[in-house]
Amino acid sequence: MKPDPEPRGPLVRALFYAFAVLCLVLGLIGVVVPGMPTTVFILLAAWAAARSSPRLHAWLLGHRIFGPLLHNWAHGRTVSRRAKWSATVTMVLCAVIISYTAHRAWTAVLAIGCMAVVLAWLWSRPLPPP
Numbered sequence: 001m002k003p004d005p006e007p008r009g010p011l012v013r014a015l016f017y018a019f020a021v022l023c024l025v026l027g028l029i030g031v032v033v034p035g036m037p038t039t040v041f042i043l044l045a046a047w048a049a050a051r052s053s054p055r056l057h058a059w060l061l062g063h064r065i066f067g068p069l070l071h072n073w074a075h076g077r078t079v080s081r082r083a084k085w086s087a088t089v090t091m092v093l094c095a096v097i098i099s100y101t102a103h104r105a106w107t108a109v110l111a112i113g114c115m116a117v118v119l120a121w122l123w124s125r126p127l128p129p130p
Helices: 010-032 039-050 054-062 066-074 081-101 105-124
Strands: none
Touching: 010 039, 010 054, 039 054, 039 066, 054 066, 081 105
């Protein structure tokens, strides 16, 4: 993701920066909370940081965990096999927990259905070149 060359006013940059930080925090929460996505929030954080903070954007791109994910996405919208399996295992674990703890069946079906759609999309993404 390249920084946005279009100049923006200070208020717009501040809003993009706040959104980037919010997405980064949500992504970090998603690392430890089953069922909470990480990848989508990190991608959104990088997108917003590219439009507001070259420093935060550079930090995300250079991060040892998030950097390769962002690089793969920026160069062909690819997702590594490890990331796909990690998401799958986490979502299956979450689906099992939801199945046993949901107060209403429709909430479990809705949540598991959403996870299934995300997994189908994720597995449809190509692998990065070797």
